[in-house]
Structures are given as structure tokens and as C-alpha cells.
Amino acid sequence: MIKRMKGTYDITSDIRYYQAIEKQIQKVSRLFNYQEIRTPHFEQQALFHRSVGQDTDIVSKETYDFKDRGGRMNTLRPEGTAGVVRAFIENKLYAEPKLPQKYYYLGNMFRYERPQKGRFREFYQFGAEAFGSNHPAIDAEIIAYAVTLLRGLKLKNVTVHLNTLGDKASKAAFEDALKNHFKDDIEHMCQDCQTRYQENPLRILDCKVDQDKAIMQSAPKTIDYLTKTDQKHFTLVQDYLKAMNIDVIVDHNLVRGLDYYTHTVFEIKVSKDLLGSQNAICGGGRYNHLVETLGGPEVPAVGFAFGIERLVMALKENDYPLVEDAIHLYLLILDDTARLKAVEIAQKLRLGGIITELDYMEKSFKAQFKQSAHHNARFVGILGENEVKENQINVKDQQSEVEETIALDDLYIELAQKLTKQRDDCKDCDKGESS
RNA sequence: GCGGCUGUGGCGAAGUGGUUAACGCACCGGAUUGUGGCUCCGGCACUCGAGGGUUCAAGUCCCUUCAGUCGCCCCA
Numbered sequence: 001m002i003k004r005m006k007g008t009y010d011i012t013s014d015i016r017y018y019q020a021i022e023k024q025i026q027k028v029s030r031l032f033n034y035q036e037i038r039t040p041h042f043e044q045q046a047l048f049h050r051s052v053g054q055d056t057d058i059v060s061k062e063t064y065d066f067k068d069r070g071g072r073m074n075t076l077r078p079e080g081t082a083g084v085v086r087a088f089i090e091n092k093l094y095a096e097p098k099l100p101q102k103y104y105y106l107g108n109m110f111r112y113e114r115p116q117k118g119r120f121r122e123f124y125q126f127g128a129e130a131f132g133s134n135h136p137a138i139d140a141e142i143i144a145y146a147v148t149l150l151r152g153l154k155l156k157n158v159t160v161h162l163n164t165l166g167d168k169a170s171k172a173a174f175e176d177a178l179k180n181h182f183k184d185d186i187e188h189m190c191q192d193c194q195t196r197y198q199e200n201p202l203r204i205l206d207c208k209v210d211q212d213k214a215i216m217q218s219a220p221k222t223i224d225y226l227t228k229t230d231q232k233h234f235t236l237v238q239d240y241l242k243a244m245n246i247d248v249i250v251d252h253n254l255v256r257g258l259d260y261y262t263h264t265v266f267e268i269k270v271s272k273d274l275l276g277s278q279n280a281i282c283g284g285g286r287y288n289h290l291v292e293t294l295g296g297p298e299v300p301a302v303g304f305a306f307g308i309e310r311l312v313m314a315l316k317e318n319d320y321p322l323v324e325d326a327i328h329l330y331l332l333i334l335d336d337t338a339r340l341k342a343v344e345i346a347q348k349l350r351l352g353g354i355i356t357e358l359d360y361m362e363k364s365f366k367a368q369f370k371q372s373a374h375h376n377a378r379f380v381g382i383l384g385e386n387e388v389k390e391n392q393i394n395v396k397d398q399q400s401e402v403e404e405t406i407a408l409d410d411l412y413i414e415l416a417q418k419l420t421k422q423r424d425d426c427k428d429c430d431k432g433e434s435s
Numbered sequence: 436g437c438g439g440c441u442g443u444g445g446c447g448a449a450g451u452g453g454u455u456a457a458c459g460c461a462c463c464g465g466a467u468u469g470u471g472g473c474u475c476c477g478g479c480a481c482u483c484g485a486g487g488g489u490u491c492a493a494g495u496c497c498c499u500u501c502a503g504u505c506g507c508c509c510c511a
Binding site (some may be wrong): 001003004006056057058061062078079109111113114115116117118119120123124125126127192195203256257258267276277278280281282283305306307308309310311332334364365366367368369370371372373374380382384385386394396398403 | 436437463464465469470471472484501502503504505506507508509510511
């Protein structure tokens with residue numbers, strides 16, 4: 001048997017969670033006025049090297065690279081921002097009159113990693129990018145956008161962790177200070193920290209092994225190395241968030257793995273007992289120089305990305321109320337004459353918006369009844385010799401167990417009325433998720 | 436890339452060298468003629484992830500491999 005590739009998965013019954021999330025994404029994106037953008041699943045390898053960073057784990061050991069028949073180096077996208085930025089430049093979207101230019105995307109990403117809980121080789125991300133403004137209010141909006149999505153999904157126990165790296169000058173000064181601080185003690189620290197010291201000193205800060213050591217406690221904080229302007233930017237982001245009633249935890253040890261971040265960085269986490277180690281469901285921040293790095297004009301930007309699988313897991317843990325799939329009518333067929341009639345009726349009802357199913361298995365009467373139950377049919381229609389002869393149908397309401405005989409000519413209008421009435425009766429129908 | 440654990444029917448799960456591979460759920464069929472959901476009866480793994488080896492004999496031991504899972508790294 002041919003099996004799926006390592007780290008991939010099929011979405012079957014869980015599709016309803018994905019659909020609920022997608023629906024919420026569309027709704028919230030509309031409210032915040034972000035436009036959908038779709039970009040290719042593969043790009044030139046160089047794009048990711050230049051954007052995400054040569055030395056990041058993502059690029060150095062996790063990309064799916066392949067040479068095509070023309071000898072070009074391609075890479076399956078490991079994240080969404082690079083492609084969106086490339087498209088932004090290539091299509092000259094920076095010249096669009098609506099400012100800032102705001103986009104969101106939803107699509108699969110690929111990383112060659114060892115799969116584990118909440119981590120796959122092909123996974124879905126929902127992300128957003130706002131281009132053109134360096135204003136702290138847009139940093140706050142991006143975070144509010146992410147949080148609003150989660151609120152819409154009724155997700156509990158989420159926390160927003162916020163930090164700032166400052167812009168180039170602040171970042172460089174801080175890195176120097178860090179290196180200097182750890183200079184003498186680095187050999188006593190864990191193996192990983194020693195590597196980080198060389199490659200990405202910022203990451204030493206979120207080490208879990210050496211967390212409690214004195215040297216860590218006394219480590220310099222990003223805020224202490226911010227320029228006045230950068231300091232003000234960060235303060236304002238917090239002010240705007242407060243104005244929107246969004247609680248954040250300022251975490252000066254929060255640094256992020258992608259090279260392009262400047263200023264604001266943030267992560268949204270759910271409690272660890274829900275998702276295990278991979279408890280960050282959203283990460284993002286500002287990247288003021290990426291557009292330029294990739295050959296575009298000087299355009300500041302800020303964005304985020306959600307891991308959809310992690311969101312799905314979190315929703316399940318939260319017992320997100322999915323409405324059960326149900327159909328309106330199941331037609332029970334007793335002989336071939338009735339079958340012809342049933343096919344005719346079903347098509348008419350379906351065109352009128354009534355979800356109809358019928359037997360194609362030539363099952364026994366009883367078995368068909370069971371099938372109607374599997375389909376969660378609200379009504380069961382019985383078509384036999386007598387009904388066809390009299391041009392009528394026996395309809396049973398499975399909710400009230402009331403059974404009545406209806407002329408076939410009136411069937412559509414009768415069912416439509418009963419179903420509409422049911423909708424009116426149900427004031428909370430919109431709770432949970434649509435069917 | 437590194438480490439731990441696991442792999443038996445659609446799902447959960449017994450079985451730790453020896454006759455026809457428990458059991459539960461689900462599913463299918465039946466319990467008098469056209470009414471499901473309860474109950475009862477019956478059915479449902481030429482086979483134990485794959486390949487090789489040890490043995491008179493392997494789901495059970497060994498090796499390899501694949502996959503899953505959890506953790507590290509990193510990230511969504």
C-alpha cells in the first residue's frame with residue numbers, strides 16, 4: 001500500500017474545524033480590511049536565503065529544494081512572508097493608493113523537519129502583512145487582528161507575549177552587549193548556547209536549560225539598548241493595545257528566529273498542557289527592511305503568521321462547538337418505479353435548496369432507515385407502490401416523529417415551510433458553526 | 436540532525452514461543468408483510484507495519500527498514 005509521506009496528513013473529518021477557522025479568517029480579515037493575496041507554493045531558492053536568513057534553521061536545514069528541468073533552483077515555501085513581499089515588489093503593489101497596503105494569505109508551507117505534535121512537514125499558515133506604515137498603531141492593529149480571530153473562535157487561555165528588538169542600531173548595540181555579557185561564562189553554559197553565541201546571540205535569551213543561572217538573570221535587556229525613537233515606538237504600541245483592551249505580557253526574553261525582524265515582535269501562546277512544546281500558535285513582528293533587502297523600495301511592514309494545525313488542536317481541546325452535519329430529507333425507495341420518482345423529486349428539491357439524499361445501494365427498507373439516521377436526516381420520505389400510484393409521499397419528521405402524507409406537488413413548499421419555521425424557532429442557530 | 440516510546444480488524448485493546456488471534460465500540464444482516472435509535476441472535480483479522488533471520492514452532496526472540504508519537508533543536 002502506498003502511504004502518505006512522512007510529516008504529511010490527510011484532513012478528513014477534521015475538515016469542519018478547518019472550515020470554521022477559514023470562515024472566521026474571512027470574517028475578521030474583512031473587518032480589519034485586509035485583502036487576500038495568493039502567491040506560488042514554490043519560489044526561487046534565493047528568495048528565502050535573502051529574506052528568512054542564510055543561517056536560520058529554516059533555510060540551512062529545513063527547506064525542500066529541487067532543481068527543475070531547466071536547471072533552476074526552486075524551494076517550496078517554508079513561510080509566507082517572503083513570497084508576499086516578493087509579489088508586493090514584483091507587482092508594484094507599493095504604488096497602490098490605499099495605504100497602508102494590507103494583505104492576508106492562507107496556504108500550505110513546507111519544512112523538512114522531524115514531525116511531532118503540532119509540527120508537520122506540510123502545514124497550513126494563515127498570515128497577514130501590512131505594508132507602508134511605520135506607525136506603532138499598525139503594530140497594534142496587527143496584534144489586535146490576530147487576537148480578534150482567536151476571540152471569534154472562542155479560544156480560551158491564550159496569552160500575547162510582546163517584546164521589541166528595536167531597529168538596526170538598537171539591535172546591533174544589544175547584540176554587542178549580549179556577547180560582551182556572556183563572554184566569560186559562555187563555556188559554562190549549555191552546548192546550544194555556545195552555538196547560539198556564535199550564530200545568533202539573541203537566542204541565548206530563551207534558552208530553557210540555563211534559564212535560572214545568575215548570568216541569565218543579569219543579562220542585558222533589549223529595552224536598555226533602544227534608541228529614544230525605538231523606545232517610544234514600543235511604548236506607543238503598548239498604549240494602543242491598551243486602548244483596544246488587549247492584554248499583553250511584556251517578555252524581554254522573547255526573540256524570534258527569523259533574521260528580518262525589527263522593533264515589535266510577538267507570539268501568541270496557549271497553555272502548554274494543551275499543545276505541549278509547540279504551544280505558540282501565532283508569531284509575528286515588524287520587518288522594516290525586508291522589502292528593501294529584496295530589491296524593493298524602502299517600505300516598512302509588520303505581520304504575523306498562524307499555524308492552522310495548532311489552532312485546530314487548540315479548538316479541539318477547547319471543545320469548540322461544531323454543529324453536526326445533517327441533511328434535510330432522506331428518500332426511502334421501495335421499488336424501481338419509486339426509484340425513478342425519487343430521482344426526479346430529489347433533483348427538484350435540491351435545486352430548491354433542500355439537502356436531499358436517497359438510497360443507491362438497493363438496501364432493505366430497514367437498512368435505508370438506518371442510513372437516514374447516519375445522515376442525520378431531519379425528514380424521511382417514503383416512496384412505495386402506493387405513494388407513486390397516488391402521486392404522494394409519506395413524510396416523517398424525525399424530530400417530532402409526526403408522520404403525514406403529502407401530495408408530491410406540495411412536497412417542496414411543505415418542506416421549505418417546515419424548515420424555515422425551524423430556523424425561526426431557533427434563536428441560537430448561529431452559535432457555534434454553520435452547517 | 437539527535438534521543439525515548441510505539442506499530443495487532445474502521446477505532447480502542449488482550450496476547451511476553453506452541454492448537455481455529457480474546458474482548459469492547461463501530462459496522463453489516465436477522466428477530467412475520469413498509470418505520471431507525473433500546474434489547475436479543477448472528478456476521479465481520481487466510482493475519483498481527485514491511486523485509487529478512489533464529490527455531491520443530493513467532494504476533495510473541497534477533498536484525499534491518501518504514502511509519503507514528505513524545506522530547507531536544509528550531510518554529511506556526
